[in-house]
Amino acid sequence: MNSKHRVVSFIACVALLACAGAALGAPQAPAAALAATAPAAAPAAVPVAAAPSPSDTTAPPTEFKTLDQEVQGLKKDVIDLNKDLFVLQEELLFPANTQVALYVSMDVGAFFALDSVTIKIDNKVVTNYLYTAREADALLKGGVQQVYLGNLKVGKHELVAFFTGKGPIERDYKRGATINFEKGVGAKYLELKITDHVAKHQPEFAIKDWE
Amino acid sequence: MRRLLLAGSLIFSVASIAPSIAAAPTLVGKDAPDFVLKSLDGSNLRMSEFRGQVVLVNFWARWAGDSRQEMPALDRINITYQRAGLVVLGVSVDEDLQRAREFAGAMKVSYPIMFDTGSNIGRDYMLQKMPMTILVDRAGVVRYSNVGFKRGDERAYLDHIRELLRE
Numbered sequence: 483m484n485s486k487h488r489v490v491s492f493i494a495c496v497a498l499l500a501c502a503g504a505a506l507g508a509p510q511a512p513a514a515a516l517a518a519t520a521p522a523a524a525p526a527a528v529p530v531a532a533a534p535s536p537s538d539t540t541a542p543p544t545e546f547k548t549l550d551q552e553v554q555g556l557k558k559d560v561i562d563l564n565k566d567l568f569v570l571q572e573e574l575l576f577p578a579n580t581q582v583a584l585y586v587s588m589d590v591g592a593f594f595a596l597d598s599v600t601i602k603i604d605n606k607v608v609t610n611y612l613y614t615a616r617e618a619d620a621l622l623k624g625g626v627q628q629v630y631l632g633n634l635k636v637g638k639h640e641l642v643a644f645f646t647g648k649g650p651i652e653r654d655y656k657r658g659a660t661i662n663f664e665k666g667v668g669a670k671y672l673e674l675k676i677t678d679h680v681a682k683h684q685p686e687f688a689i690k691d692w693e
Numbered sequence: 694m695r696r697l698l699l700a701g702s703l704i705f706s707v708a709s710i711a712p713s714i715a716a717a718p719t720l721v722g723k724d725a726p727d728f729v730l731k732s733l734d735g736s737n738l739r740m741s742e743f744r745g746q747v748v749l750v751n752f753w754a755r756w757a758g759d760s761r762q763e764m765p766a767l768d769r770i771n772i773t774y775q776r777a778g779l780v781v782l783g784v785s786v787d788e789d790l791q792r793a794r795e796f797a798g799a800m801k802v803s804y805p806i807m808f809d810t811g812s813n814i815g816r817d818y819m820l821q822k823m824p825m826t827i828l829v830d831r832a833g834v835v836r837y838s839n840v841g842f843k844r845g846d847e848r849a850y851l852d853h854i855r856e857l858l859r860e
Contacts, residue, residue, distance in 0.1 A: 597737065598737075612729045612730070612731065612737040613737060614729065614736070614737045614738060614739045614742060615736060615737075616739075616742060617739075
């Protein structure tokens with residue numbers, strides 16, 4: 483092999499390597515580029531839709547549209563399945579005959595800024611919840627928070643809720659509310675209500691038993 | 694020759710053990726566990742409410758000498774990058790709340806300091822040694838974790854913070 487042959491073979495190798503590098507460097511070529519090269523390679527096999535008119539160059543091809551619709555459909559199915567699983571899980575973990583759910587609501591809130599709630603059922607702390615400013619705001623806007631979901635045996639029970647926060651004139655405030663309730667066969671729903679007593683200029687704490 | 698072989702095998706065994714020591718369990722790649730704690734100014738802060746921002750959480754203790762060095766460095770980072778979307782949170786794991794408050798007040802840092810008084814945060818965040826710093830991306834995933842603190846670590850923090858802020 484003379485020097486001329488060597489040079490030619492070297493250039494050929496470099497060209498091959500460059501082609502291979504370009505192919506590896508762009509494994510996911512843009513769809514438009516692929517579509518543009520396809521008609522040249524096999525013009526008979528390409529449908530009319532593959533050659534869009536110049537006016538709708540930004541519109542995605544129909545096959546991508548259908549793929550996107552399929553993905554959206556799958557996402558919706560996953561969300562629906564997740565919802566069903568959540569309901570089933572709740573039914574399994576908290577069956578209706580033992581379920582007890584506690585909710586917190588707040589009305590007006592001019593005399594009380596909620597900081598935390600501690601709840602005891604039958605003298606045992608079941609939850610202790612700290613409220614951020616955003617969460618307290620959400621309650622003031624009419625939100626109702628499920629603060630506890632658990633199981634209780636049928637029979638008589640005592641619930642004590644301690645509310646801490648800032649009372650009138652920015653004073654530290656801690657109040658309790660108690661309710662004795664009877665757990666029947668069905669689910670039990672209790673609402674811890676914080677309201678303003680305008681005449682007394684004080685907040686009021688009550689527990690409502692939703693039959 | 695025998696000595697050479699012995700030295701080689703020794704180096705190999707040390708090199709093979711080293712990764713297993715470094716590979717202590719971390720939360721990197723996992724969702725940052727949520728927590729809510731009371732801060733020094735009396736407000737309650739919840740981790741998940743910072744979703745959408747890059748969050749640096751620094752777990753510290755008064756008795757850990759490195760915490761004293763790390764907090765001023767984090768304060769400088771907070772002052773520089775908070776406008777770019779960085780949130781720095783300090784979490785004290787001291788059992789003595791009163792002394793932790795005094796220490797936090799004396800450090801005069803610009804970022805919020807919270808106090809963990811016996812909740813499950815230590816277990817959830819797999820705390821090994823104090824101080825410990827983690828970086829959480831905008832999606833709430835832990836992307837970086839550093840145990841302890843030595844001079845120069847803040848440069849690694851900055852590299853990761855810049856990268857996460859660009860995402």
